Amino acid sequence: DAGITQSPRHKVTETGTPVTLRCHQTENHRYMYWYRQDPGHGLRLIHYSYGVKDTDKGEVSDGYSVSRSKTEDFLLTLESATSSQTSVYFCAIRETANTGELFFGEGSRLTVL
Amino acid sequence: GDSVTQMEGPVTLSEEAFLTINCTYTATGYPSLFWYVQYPGEGLQLLLKATKADDKGSNKGFEATYRKETTSFHLEKGSVQVSDSAVYFCALEGLDDTGRRALTFGSGTRLQVQP
Numbered sequence: 001d002a003g004i005t006q007s008p009r010h011k012v013t014e015t016g017t018p019v020t021l022r023c024h025q026t027e028n029h030r031y032m033y034w035y036r037q038d039p040g041h042g043l044r045l046i047h048y049s050y051g052v053k054d055t056d057k058g059e060v061s062d063g064y065s066v067s068r069s070k071t072e073d074f075l076l077t078l079e080s081a082t083s084s085q086t087s088v089y090f091c092a093i094r095e096t097a098n099t100g101e102l103f104f105g106e107g108s109r110l111t112v113l
Numbered sequence: 114g115d116s117v118t119q120m121e122g123p124v125t126l127s128e129e130a131f132l133t134i135n136c137t138y139t140a141t142g143y144p145s146l147f148w149y150v151q152y153p154g155e156g157l158q159l160l161l162k163a164t165k166a167d168d169k170g171s172n173k174g175f176e177a178t179y180r181k182e183t184t185s186f187h188l189e190k191g192s193v194q195v196s197d198s199a200v201y202f203c204a205l206e207g208l209d210d211t212g213r214r215a216l217t218f219g220s221g222t223r224l225q226v227q228p
Contacts, residue, residue, distance in 0.1 A: 004156075035218075042117075042202060042220040043157070056211065090156055100145045100206035100216060104156030 003027045004105040006091050012111045019078040021108050023091030025071075031094035032074040033102065034058075034066065036087040043090065049074055081112045115140040115207045119219035122200075126193055126226050134188040134222045136177075136203035144205040146170075146179050146186040151200045151221070160188075160201070193226045200224070 003026035013019055023032060030051045035043040035058075045058030047066040055066050063085060067075045078085055088109050092102040120135040138146065145164045149157040161170035166181035175190045186203060200221045209215040 040220055042119075042218040044218075045215065048215075050213070056213075058215075092156075100147055100162060100204075100214070101159045102157070102216060104158065106154075106156050 004091060004093060004103060006089075006105040006108045008108060009106065010109045012113065013081055014113050015082055016080050019081050019110065019112075021076040021089055021091075021110070023074045023076070023105060025074075025093050027093065027095075028071055029093045029095055030071070031096075032068065033092040033094070034064075034074065034076045035090045035092065036060065036085075037090060037107070038087050046076065046089075078110075081110075083112050086110060086112045115144065115205055115215075115217045117203050117205055117217055117219035119201075119203050119222050122221075122223035124222060124224050126224070128195055128226055128228050129192045130226075132188070132190040132193045132197075132224065134201055134203075134224070136186045136188065136219060138184050138186065138203075138205050140184075140205055140207045140217075142207060143181075144207040146177070147204040147206070147216070148175070148177055148186070148188050149202040149204060149218075151202065153199070157202060193224070195226045195228050198224055198226045 005024045033048040034046040044060045049055045049068040088107045091105040116139045147162045148160040150160045151157045161172040163170040163179035169178045177188045202221045203219040
């Protein structure tokens with residue numbers, strides 16, 4: 001158990017509303033990631049963080065923002081949700097900079113109507 | 114940029130059959146290669162990895178060999194079980210534009226094993 005908790009696990013919202021997904025870890029690791037999973041696309045990186053207030057964009061960052069004010073929490077925000085952001089969102093952590101192994105949370109399923 | 118191509122699924126096999134899931138990659142330099150598995154309703158978990166050419170990763174009866182000459186990392190298992198039914202993702206770790214390590218995933222291959 002890598003100590004990763006995502007919330008909420010399921011959410012249905014309407015187009016244009018703001019949504020925040022939370023990733024909480026108990027392992028005190030520096031490196032945290034947000035991915036989205038869509039059929040035919042596998043996992044695509046949205047944003048990542050290498051420490052408190054150190055974040056950067058991934059390949060599909062448009063329409064998303066993140067914040068990391070504490071080591072244990074990495075928040076993903078959709079300022080104005082669109083139907084194309086309907087997806088399953090996974091948070092992941094990496095123990096060190098020198099290994100590719102990521103530990104994933106159980107996912108948050110978001111439906112934008 | 115880096116990319117990973119996997120065979121499309123679903124792959125449907127009978128129990129005890131031989132499994133191969135093909136994976137090829139495009140990358141600069143010498144990436145590390147991984148197979149992740151996702152069981153229904155769960156997040157991904159690392160199945161095996163190889164960090165340099167000719168390395169063989171293995172775990173739970175699964176194997177994959179890093180073939181630089183063919184840029185491939187095919188996943189194999191000699192005798193699958195119903196419990197192996199899952200989605201399998203091939204991934205590579207290279208360096209992004211900022212020089213930081215980044216994982217690139219394939220689109221995933223669903224395996225269905227029938228008793």
